[in-house]
Each structure stands twice: as structure tokens, then as C-alpha cells.
Amino acid sequence: MKNxxxxxxxxxGISNNNLTDYIMxxxxxxxxxxxxxxxxxxxxxxxxxxxxxxxxxxxxGLDNFARMFLSDDVFFTTVKNTLVFSVIAGPxxxxxxxxxxxxxxxxxxxxxxxxxxxxxxxxxxxxxxxxWQVLFSGDSYGYLNSLLLSMxxxxxxxxxxxxxxxxxxxxxxxQLWQSMGISFLANISGLQNVNNELYEAGSIDGIRNRWQExxxxxxxxxxxxxxxxxxxxxxxxxxxxxxxxxxxxFPSVGYAGDxxxxxxxxxxxxxxxxxxxxxxxxxxxxxxLLTRMIIGKIISMLNN
Amino acid sequence: MENAINSQxxxxxxxxxxxxxxxxxxxxxxxxxxxxxxxxxFTFIALAGLFSMLPLIYSVVTSLKPLDELLxxxxxxxxxxxTLENYVALPGLLxxxxxxxxxxxxxxxxxxxxxxxxxxxxxAMAAYILSxxxxxxKNVLFAIVQIALxxxxxxxxxxxxxxxxxxxxxxxxxxxxxxxxxxxLGVFLMKQYIDGYVPDSLLEAAHIDGAGNFRTFFGIVIPVxxxxxxxxxxxxxxxxxxxxxxxxxxxxNLKTLPMIMTQITAGGIARSGSAMAVxxxxxxxxxxxxxxxxxxxxxxxxxxxxxG
Numbered sequence: 210m211k212n213x214x215x216x217x218x219x220x221x222g223i224s225n226n227n228l229t230d231y232i233m234x235x236x237x238x239x240x241x242x243x244x245x246x247x248x249x250x251x252x253x254x255x256x257x258x259x260x261x262x263x264x265x266x267x268x269x270g271l272d273n274f275a276r277m278f279l280s281d282d283v284f285f286t287t288v289k290n291t292l293v294f295s296v297i298a299g300p301x302x303x304x305x306x307x308x309x310x311x312x313x314x315x316x317x318x319x320x321x322x323x324x325x326x327x328x329x330x331x332x333x334x335x336x337x338x339x340x341w342q343v344l345f346s347g348d349s350y351g352y353l354n355s356l357l358l359s360m361x362x363x364x365x366x367x368x369x370x371x372x373x374x375x376x377x378x379x380x381x382x383x384q385l386w387q388s389m390g391i392s393f394l395a396n397i398s399g400l401q402n403v404n405n406e407l408y409e410a411g412s413i414d415g416i417r418n419r420w421q422e423x424x425x426x427x428x429x430x431x432x433x434x435x436x437x438x439x440x441x442x443x444x445x446x447x448x449x450x451x452x453x454x455x456x457x458x459f460p461s462v463g464y465a466g467d468x469x470x471x472x473x474x475x476x477x478x479x480x481x482x483x484x485x486x487x488x489x490x491x492x493x494x495x496x497x498l499l500t501r502m503i504i505g506k507i508i509s510m511l512n513n
Numbered sequence: 514m515e516n517a518i519n520s521q522x523x524x525x526x527x528x529x530x531x532x533x534x535x536x537x538x539x540x541x542x543x544x545x546x547x548x549x550x551x552x553x554x555f556t557f558i559a560l561a562g563l564f565s566m567l568p569l570i571y572s573v574v575t576s577l578k579p580l581d582e583l584l585x586x587x588x589x590x591x592x593x594x595x596t597l598e599n600y601v602a603l604p605g606l607l608x609x610x611x612x613x614x615x616x617x618x619x620x621x622x623x624x625x626x627x628x629x630x631x632x633x634x635x636x637a638m639a640a641y642i643l644s645x646x647x648x649x650x651k652n653v654l655f656a657i658v659q660i661a662l663x664x665x666x667x668x669x670x671x672x673x674x675x676x677x678x679x680x681x682x683x684x685x686x687x688x689x690x691x692x693x694x695x696x697x698l699g700v701f702l703m704k705q706y707i708d709g710y711v712p713d714s715l716l717e718a719a720h721i722d723g724a725g726n727f728r729t730f731f732g733i734v735i736p737v738x739x740x741x742x743x744x745x746x747x748x749x750x751x752x753x754x755x756x757x758x759x760x761x762x763x764x765x766n767l768k769t770l771p772m773i774m775t776q777i778t779a780g781g782i783a784r785s786g787s788a789m790a791v792x793x794x795x796x797x798x799x800x801x802x803x804x805x806x807x808x809x810x811x812x813x814x815x816x817x818x819x820x821g
Contacts, residue, residue, distance in 0.1 A: 243695070244676065309558075313558075335752075340789070355586065355588050431818075440819060501663055
């Protein structure tokens with residue numbers, strides 16, 4: 210009976226009906242195609258056109274890209290902001306998510322559950338960043354202002370969210386506050402599942418302290434999880450716009466808090482220059498894919 | 514045969530459990546920290562904990578402050594005479610909008626629950642096929658799914674807008690639900706989990722018994738993947754609950770809570786109590802979903818790694 214079963218399954222695949230395979234896959238496939246693949250294809254095509262949703266699209270070659278790189282100052286500011294933001298908030302968030310997971314992992318299950326909740330809570334509550342608007346409020350009622358005023362550090366309230374110097378650091382702080390998300394939980398899970406025999410073997414092989422243990426055993430064992438974590442960080446830091454728009458407004462003072470996504474949303478859904486917005490989106494996709502490839506390379510290099 | 518499957522399911526669950534249990538308690542062979550290391554370690558955790566929790570605690574505390582305490586200078590962190598008046602005042606603040614607060618809450622719950630429910634089943638079915646079926650092209654598809662993890666709704670907003678308008682779903686519930694269903698995180702997490710925890714032999718037994726694909730899926734796969742199922746529900750619910758469909762919803766009757774947040778929070782210091790009250794209300798559903806699913810989340814994420 211058992212022999213027959215394996216034979217049968219080998220012949221027909223694990224599932225016994227190809228048609229139902231496709232039926233079960235279809236809903237996801239259709240939605241994924243329409244709302245993710247198609248938008249990317251549309252962006253690629255439209256980036257060579259001038260299109261405002263009303264008149265017929267007209268082919269303009271590389272004009273959109275030329276405009277982007279030669280005459281759109283706001284584009285450059287937003288690219289710079291996005292890069293500064295991603296280069297600072299991305300890696301710090303990535304490291305924090307790993308470090309905290311590593312720390313939390315040492316506690317007993319009860320404490321670990323509590324600590325996980327504490328660190329995950331800001332990310333869990335989604336758009337609760339209004340809180341920061343009150344903390345950084347520009348009048349003397351703002352929590353930070355009143356604290357600094359009463360301690361005598363400043364004499365006048367500072368317009369935190371309206372000052373080019375402070376906007377980016379504040380956005381980074383708020384992003385970091387929310388960065389213990391999916392990757393943090395994945396790291397905890399990954400750390401708990403590192404095979405203990407590896408640690409035993411390591412101590413026989415002459416590993417002498419926790420740092421060596423981390424470097425030679427834990428990190429290599431976590432390689433795939435770290436890549437997942439990095440992908441999540443790239444996704445959230447390159448696409449940041451909601452936090453910025455909520456906290457510092459759009460456009461922000463001196464464009465200091467505007468990101469590529471807020472710029473392309475503005476160009477696309479407010480000014481209806483869809484061809485140009487598509488070209489900007491393509492550049493953003495390319496930046497994200499490139500970062501993903503570089504990080505993938507770095508992580509696999511570190512482990513060899 | 515039915516019995517055989519059940520007993521196999523049981524032994525499988527025991528196997529999974531026994532795989533999990535020891536790893537939780539086997540942190541025996543570890544090195545101890547130096548004393549300064551311990552100090553740094555606990556200081557770091559304490560600071561990170563404060564940084565995480567203070568803003569949230571502050572929002573709860575502020576939402577309970579009566580007006581005169583909101584206007585004290587310098588502001589105090591804690592509340593002396595807690596009151597619910599900020600919560601009670603909320604419906605009144607929106608009276609100029611012609612739509613009662615309850616409608617926004619209903620919309621938020623409706624959209625989040627329907628979209629999450631559809632999402633988790635659609636993703637689970639696709640993950641099951643991608644993991645266990647032998648249909649052609651599934652590896653290519655899964656590779657694309659992994660790359661698509663990079664792109665979220667914000668990055669795709671402009672071309673999606675065009676598609677929404679071609680599909681004629683702008684300013685309907687559809688535009689608040691359908692785009693969320695295209696996220697690939699669910700398929701990715703579930704496919705990895707099924708690869709790791711649903712053995713082929715279990716499915717073969719079901720097929721010999723004559724169970725079709727759907728019966729196998731609902732009767733065997735779903736019970737086994739319950740942890741990752743709940744995890745995906747959590748992540749999806751969290752995202753959908755907080756999402757603001759930019760520029761695609763104009764009818765007041767269709768708007769969700771996050772979309773009216775700004776209208777309430779724009780009221781300055783006197784309104785900050787009510788603004789915090791909305792914020793607190795917004796926090797409750799995702800926290801509830803987390804509390805229900807949390808024991809499964811960590812368990813199910815161990816297979817989330819990306820290879821290559």
C-alpha cells in the first residue's frame with residue numbers, strides 16, 4: 210500500500226489534480242499581477258511618454274530622465290534626503306533589530322515575551338506617530354520644548370518640525386522608533402532556532418568568548434534571516450513618506466523632509482504628470498534593487 | 514484511512530512541539546558576560562525600552578488629561594485627575610463632518626477584517642501550491658515573489674493609481690481592499706513554513722484517501738500551519754488597519770479612521786487630549802490581534818530567511 214502510494218504520487222505530483230492547483234494559485238496570481246507586476250511594467254513603458262491621463266500619451270524618448278537629472282532640483286533634494294535617511298536609519302534599524310533580538314533572546318520565555326512586546330509595540334501601533342508631533346511641537350507646550358525651557362537650556366521654544374536642521378534627525382528618530390518590526394521578530398525566532406550543537410562544537414573548536422561566538426557561529430547561522438531583515442529595512446526606509454508628511458508636512462520647510470516617494474506621489478497624483486512620475490519610480494526601483502543586491506553580496510561575503 | 518491521517522497529524526504536531534521545546538531551554542552552553550558587559554547590556558535594554566514605551570505611555574496618559582491639565586505650563590508627564598472626557602468629546606468633534614465617528618470605525622474594521630481574511634486565505638493557497646505542487650514555473654514565480662518583497666504600496670502608488678482608475682474602483686471599498694491582497698509577504702512566509710513543516714508523506718496519505726486538493730488544504734495544511742497563519746493575520750491586519758489610501762477615497766462615508774486622524778490632530782494644544790484619545794483607540798485593535806497571535810509569531814518566523 211505504501212509503495213503504491215509513493216509510486217502514485219511520483220507519477221502525478223504531490224497533488225492529484227493539476228487543474229485545482231491552478232485554481233488555488235489563481236486569486237493570488239491575478240491580484241499580484243494586476244497590482245504589483247503590472248504597475249512596474251506600466252512604469253517602465255510610461256517613463257518614455259508624456260501622459261496626463263486625459264490626452265493620449267505621446268512618446269518623448271528619454272526626456273523624462275533628462276528632466277529628472279538636469280532640471281529638477283526638487284528631485285535631487287528628495288534623492289539626497291532619501292539616501293541620507295536610508296543610509297542612516299536603514300543600517301541602524303537593521304543592527305538594532307538584531308542586537309535587541311540577541312539581547313532579548315537571553316531571558317526566560319516570560320521576560321522575553323514581555324520585552325518583545327515592548328520593543329515591537331511602536332511598530333505594531335502603525336501610524337501612532339502623531340505622538341511625536343506633540344513631543345516636538347513648536348510652541349512652549351511641546352514636551353521637548355517645555356523640558357528644555359524649564360531646565361534653562363533654551364530661552365525660546367524651538368520650531369523643531371519647521372527647522373531644516375532638525376527635520377531629518379527627527380524623522381530618523383521616529384523611523385527608528387518604529388523599526389523593531391517584522392525583522393526584529395524574525396531575528397528572535399531565528400536566534401532561538403540556531404542549532405545548539407553548533408555552539409557546543411564551537412567551544413570545542415576554541416571559541417573563547419561571546420563575541421567570537423556571535424561572529425563565528427551565530428551570524429553565519431543567521432545569514433538567511435539577516436537578508437530577510439535587510440530586505441524589510443530597505444522596503445521601509447526607501448519608501449518612507451507617510452511619517453514625513455504627517456510630521457513635517459508636504460512640502461516641508463526647504464524640502465528638508467521630502468522623500469522620493471512624496472515627490473513622485475506629488476508629481477503623479479497631484480500634478481498628473483504620470484510619465485514623469487513613472488520615470489522617478491523606475492529610478493527608485495533601481496536604487497532599491499541595487500541596494501538589495503549589494504547587501505546580499507555583503508552578507509554572503511561576510512560568511513565565507 | 515481517515516484515522517491514519519489523524520494519527521499522523523497528531524504525531525506531526527507532537528514532532529513539531531518536541532522540536533521547539535528543547536531549543537527554548539537549551540541555552541546551557543553559553544559564555545558569561547564580564548561585569549561591565551552586564552552593566553552595558555542592561556543599560557542598553559532599559560534605554561531602548563524607555564525609548565519604545567514612553568511615547569506610547571505618554572499618549573495614553575495625555576488622553577486621560579482634563580483640559581486644564583493639558584494647558585498647564587510646564588506640562589506634566591503624569592495625569593493628576595484622570596478623566597474620560599476626551600473620549601466622550603470625540604463624536605462631537607466630528608459633528609461638522611456629517612458622518613458619525615462610528616461610521617469611520619465601522620469602515621476601518623470592515624476593510625481591515627475583510628481584507629485580512631481574504632489575504633490570509635489567498636496567500637495560504639498560493640503558498641501551498643508554490644511549496645507542494647509540481648506545476649511548471651513555480652520556482653520562477655517564487656523568485657519574483659521574493660523580489661517583490663521590496664516594493665510596497667507607497668513605491669507603487671502612482672502606477673497603481675492609473676490601474677485603479679482603469680478598473681473604475683476609485684472611491685469604492687474595492688480600492689481600500691484589493692491592493693492589500695497583492696502583498697507578497699504572506700505567500701513568502703507561508704511557503705517557507707510549509708516547506709519546513711508540512712511533510713510530503715502527510716499529503717500523500719490524504720491523497721490516497723481520495724481527498725482533493727481543497728480538502729487536503731483545509732483539513733490538513735491549515736491546521737498544521739496555524740502558527741504562520743496567525744502571524745500573517747497579524748502583519749496584514751496591522752498594515753491594513755494603519756493604511757491611508759492616498760487620493761483614492763473622497764466620499765466621507767467610505768473613509769477610515771486613519772484618514773480623519775489629521776482632521777482631529779490639527780486642532781492644536783486644546784485638542785491634543787482628543788487627538789491622543791483617537792490615537793489610543795487606533796492602537797487597541799492591532800494590540801489585541803498581537804496578544805492573540807503572539808505565542809505563534811516567534812515560533813513561525815524561524816523559516817523566514819531568504820536564501821541567496
